[in-house]
Amino acid sequence: MDNPDARGFSKLPALFKVESLTFYFSRLSSFISHDESAPFKRQLSLHLYRRSKTLVLRRRQFLFALLATVALCAIGWQSARMQSPLRRITNTTEDGKSLSPTISGDGRIVGFESTEDIANAGGPEGFRAIRANVSVDPPTFLQMGAARAPAPAISQDGARIAFAAKENPLGTNNDFNSEIFLYDGAKLLQITNTAPADVSNRAAHGNFQPSISDDGRYIAFSSNRNLTNQNADGNLEIFVYDTIAASFVQATNSTGIVGFSDAKISGDGLTLVYVRDTGQTQSTNRDLVRQNRQTLFVIGLLATNSPKLGLTYGRAISDDGLRVVWSAESAPDASQVFLWDGRNSVTRQITALADRVTDVPLHPSISGNGSRISFATRRTVMPGNSDNSIELYTYEISSGTMARVTSAPGTADGFDGSRREVEVVSSLSDDGSIVAFNFPRVLSGAVANADFTNNPEIYVTGTAPRPSAGTLTVLNRASFGHEPSSTKAVAPDSIAVALGSALAFTTVQSQRQPDGTFPTTVGGTTVTVNSQPAQIFYVSPTEVHFHVPVATALGTAEVVVTNSDGFQSRGSVVVLRAAPGVFTKSGDGLGEGMILDADTLQSGPFDPSSGNLR
Numbered sequence: 384m385d386n387p388d389a390r391g392f393s394k395l396p397a398l399f400k401v402e403s404l405t406f407y408f409s410r411l412s413s414f415i416s417h418d419e420s421a422p423f424k425r426q427l428s429l430h431l432y433r434r435s436k437t438l439v440l441r442r443r444q445f446l447f448a449l450l451a452t453v454a455l456c457a458i459g460w461q462s463a464r465m466q467s468p469l470r471r472i473t474n475t476t477e478d479g480k481s482l483s484p485t486i487s488g489d490g491r492i493v494g495f496e497s498t499e500d501i502a503n504a505g506g507p508e509g510f511r512a513i514r515a516n517v518s519v520d521p522p523t524f525l526q527m528g529a530a531r532a533p534a535p536a537i538s539q540d541g542a543r544i545a546f547a548a549k550e551n552p553l554g555t556n557n558d559f560n561s562e563i564f565l566y567d568g569a570k571l572l573q574i575t576n577t578a579p580a581d582v583s584n585r586a587a588h589g590n591f592q593p594s595i596s597d598d599g600r601y602i603a604f605s606s607n608r609n610l611t612n613q614n615a616d617g618n619l620e621i622f623v624y625d626t627i628a629a630s631f632v633q634a635t636n637s638t639g640i641v642g643f644s645d646a647k648i649s650g651d652g653l654t655l656v657y658v659r660d661t662g663q664t665q666s667t668n669r670d671l672v673r674q675n676r677q678t679l680f681v682i683g684l685l686a687t688n689s690p691k692l693g694l695t696y697g698r699a700i701s702d703d704g705l706r707v708v709w710s711a712e713s714a715p716d717a718s719q720v721f722l723w724d725g726r727n728s729v730t731r732q733i734t735a736l737a738d739r740v741t742d743v744p745l746h747p748s749i750s751g752n753g754s755r756i757s758f759a760t761r762r763t764v765m766p767g768n769s770d771n772s773i774e775l776y777t778y779e780i781s782s783g784t785m786a787r788v789t790s791a792p793g794t795a796d797g798f799d800g801s802r803r804e805v806e807v808v809s810s811l812s813d814d815g816s817i818v819a820f821n822f823p824r825v826l827s828g829a830v831a832n833a834d835f836t837n838n839p840e841i842y843v844t845g846t847a848p849r850p851s852a853g854t855l856t857v858l859n860r861a862s863f864g865h866e867p868s869s870t871k872a873v874a875p876d877s878i879a880v881a882l883g884s885a886l887a888f889t890t891v892q893s894q895r896q897p898d899g900t901f902p903t904t905v906g907g908t909t910v911t912v913n914s915q916p917a918q919i920f921y922v923s924p925t926e927v928h929f930h931v932p933v934a935t936a937l938g939t940a941e942v943v944v945t946n947s948d949g950f951q952s953r954g955s956v957v958v959l960r961a962a963p964g965v966f967t968k969s970g971d972g973l974g975e976g977m978i979l980d981a982d983t984l985q986s987g988p989f990d991p992s993s994g995n996l997r
Contacts, residue, residue, distance in 0.1 A: 491517065534696030600652060603622070603646040722756065727889055750813060777815075880926055
């Protein structure tokens with residue numbers, strides 16, 4: 384017969400139900416001796432965990448959504464440390480522009496484009512592709528060619544730089560089609576040599592946005608030209624050029640759709656990521672595809688039908704191909720930063736920004752080792768940006784720490800009325816310790832002519848170090864800190880909860896193992912109590928539920944939670960011989976207790992008139 388109280392219990396969050404059932408009985412040690420009750424408690428715990436599995440599954444989706452929201456809200460409370468020192472790399476005339484930088488993995492070389500003759504190369508006015516050595520002060524500059532070079536692709540050591548340009552820097556692009564060029568450390572080479580289907584379509588026909596492997600061997604790019612005699616219909620496809628074999632491979636082959644664009648290749652040269660537009664005309668909703676470069680097999684759809692999906696001009700994939708960042712809208716005019724984390728098999732929304740019509744693109748970029756993300760916005764990420772200026776931020780993935788890089792005046796808004804004048808493009812070194820970016824020059828001082836306030840310069844700065852450790856609050860899982868005693872304590876062989884941030888990158892309810900125990904690693908997260916591994920029942924970004932080892936000594940115990948990226952959060956808790964706690968229906972240690980029939984696991988009231996006295 385359906386029990387109304389049982390129905391109410393089934394609606395409780397899954398984590399409360401599992402821990403309620405187990406911990407309620409495990410704490411019988413408060414009333415009977417520890418040694419005599421231990422076998423009884425363990426048997427009941429195992430039985431009740433078995434019973435709880437079905438209940439857990441019913442609420443798992445709800446729980447994940449709830450905790451994901453909590454985790455996103457917590458971002459605003461992370462460290463607001465400023466990175467320093469800020470170094471201005473270019474110093475052009477006020478009407479000049481230097482923009483779209485990419486930094487080499489070793490942090491020594493920055494490639495960008497500028498309207499100024501920074502390298503004193505001479506020649507007519509116009510954009511110039513510049514290579515800057517920022518490992519010396521002042522930096523030195525070399526002009527790779529008289530051409531645009533938006534966010535050029537750069538090898539790990541900065542020796543090779545690839546870019547797309549419609550100009551004719553070598554005298555070999557007389558039709559001014561968009562072609563791929565490569566600076567090989569000594570000279571500029573034209574890699575592609577194509578022609579538009581019609582001269583009137585020259586702006587849309589050609590080869591675009593190259594990405595390069597760390598060793599400079601492979602260059603991935605999109606093209607609607609027939610480079611390998613497999614693209615006669617002129618769709619946008621992804622191509623890879625091997626600089627050693629001097630040959631092209633067409634990685635995609637589509638018909639009847641817009642095609643593929645925004646190619647990115649991992650530093651190890653093994654993985655491609657690109658945008659797929661399945662519409663017959665350009666669509667606002669697009670897919671993000673991951674592909675093996677060697678086999679050309681598609682190995683994952685990272686996002687499907689995603690509104691306003693976009694990849695930055697520069698690096699958007701980690702060197703191992705297992706982390707990818709992009710932007711997409713979660714609501715109209717509310718773009719967000721997303722991370723696909725293949726190391727933990729999870730996709731995460733990194734930001735929770737409000738909507739704003741007049742904002743700059745986020746342009747999220749990732750470091751080569753996949754440890755940090757950088758992005759820019761006018762919206763509030765953390766307290767301290769009341770003037771609505773553009774600001775650049777970094778996000779340290781393992782600790783969940785957000786930090787602001789810039790502190791710009793309100794005039795650095797990127798707009799002239801409703802017309803956007805500048806985009807902030809950033810790029811991180813391999814270890815994420817250095818970020819290069821273009822930014823309105825008022826960041827470093829006032830300008831004489833207000834019309835040039837948002838004209839950009841190139842800047843470089845160090846990023847804030849990762850925190851040494853996170854903090855933990857450790858509580859009795861039953862009372863959840865609401866026990867009458869002022870001393871918040873746990874007991875050996877009981878269940879505790881650790882509260883913090885970045886404790887895990889996923890939400891997982893563990894399963895009992897064949898030997899009756901629970902795992903000590905769940906979702907890549909581990910827990911130790913006084914250096915002893917603890918069994919784990921549940922992990923999420925903000926909570927970990929674990930078993931206090933039986934052998935834990937009385938006194939003050941150190942609890943360490945380590946996430947799958949190796950970031951540790953530390954806390955201490957008092958351990959007493961008995962730490963009574965009663966689970967409640969609300970799950971927070973307050974209100975009506977969760978009292979169950981030991982045979983049926985049904986809640987009260989209990990009726991003994993049938994002869995069943997329990």
